[in-house]
Amino acid sequence: MKTITTSLLLIITSAAAFAQTIEVRGTVNNQKGQPVPYAFVRDAQHNYATFADSTGTFMLKADPASALQVSACNYKETQVKIENKTNVAVVLPADAPQGGVVSLKSVKAEINDEFLHRGQLMFGGDASQQQVKSGFTQEATRGSRYLFPDWIPGFGINKGDSFVVEKSNMYNYDKISGNILYTNDGKSMAAVSNSQIKSFSLFDKRGQAHVYESSPVIKDKLFVEVLLSTPKYKIYKKSDSKLSRADFHTDGVLEMGHRYDEYVDNDRYYFVGADGKAQSISLKKSTLKKLFGGDADAFIASQGSKDVDDDYVRELGNSLAK
Known part of the structure; x- marks a missing residue:
């Protein structure tokens, strides 16, 4: 790309x-x-x-x-x-029209970018059925290699702690490469350079900020999401997706496998403490209590029986920052 x-x-x-x-x-x-x-x-x-x-x-x-x-x-x-x-x-006040990003949902049939070819059209691929050589009718691709179902707004902070903003651009996150992608027309796209950006914030449709940074301790992704960041601790979420190809077959009696390609997601979480080393963790209250050495106890107690998920960890980070 x-x-x-x-x-x-x-x-x-x-x-x-x-x-x-x-x-x-x-x-x-x-x-x-x-x-x-x-x-x-x-x-x-x-x-x-x-x-x-x-x-x-x-x-x-x-x-x-x-x-x-x-x-x-x-x-x-x-x-x-x-x-x-x-x-x-x-x-x-209104200004001279500058255009804007058209939703991918309405233009995906017109997309002509090498990144989207090779049977990987964005957000589910071609909805029509395709005949394949193995003798069955292949169904539409399920899932997506992209985190968000459409382009969303975002801004970056560069290495000099200044804003990097382009109001005509919209963004998405590629779960396979770890790239933050941007477009200004909804038909072609390019990647944000991690050599110039310290962090990048993407805002989903409910207004939730997803903050990404290039992390030296997680080397196989250009950008990973930061769920929690304090002077003492960080928790990263690494979003992965792998394309599983259609594998339908039959012995004449039993039918096995799938008639569709599918993007299969796998999210992993990493904790980084004072030693600067990343360790894989599960999002459990007992794990958080152990990792934070008592610093998270008051917050965990205040949440009662609430399940630990991404938002829980973000709220914990906000609590520790006060």
Whole structure:
């Protein structure tokens, strides 16, 4: 796959990262009162940023003395002073049309990129049936090598701790290679360069941030997801997917195997402590108690019988950061 370096993206320099913060909630609408989905919202003076969801709603921790800087494709960038307000309504004026990313669901039949060929069309492949040499009708591919069902917004932090943002781009994560992919037209794509990016945040349709970084302790993936990060601990999630080919066969009486290709997922979790070494772990309360040496006990007790999953670990990280 061709790699396009992040020097092609817009780099925005941020100010000092340490400041008192408040939780600011708000909406982003256009001048007609219509929501602006996936608008990029950041503290103009610090490295605090998020994306609005599909309804234009956002929540961001920010410096109460700062301003919100808001941008979106086809709209003029706007700043709104926070002035200690915890609820902010942002109106984005229209700008000259710049196009945008069309959903892959509507254009996948038009995709013409070498990365998507070899029978691996994105998000399930060709829905039509195909006759194969072994004498059975092959069904549509199941699953996907890509983590998210469509393009989603995202931004990076470069090695100089500055924002890397391009409002016309949308992103996805390749579970096989560990690449973060981006597109500006929904028909072709390239990979973000891990040599220039310290971390990259992707925002799913529910507004959950998925943070990725290039980790020296997990060497077989370009980027891995960071579920928890403190000065003392890290927990990584490594998402893998493997293509299992159709293997249907029959002896004339019994039918065996599958009539379809399928992407089979396998997620693994790794804990990195003070020694800097990664150890494979399972997400269990007993495991977390042992690894965190009592630091997680109060949080675990407060969660009662709640199952340990990715969100649980993210919330644990937020609790330890306070």
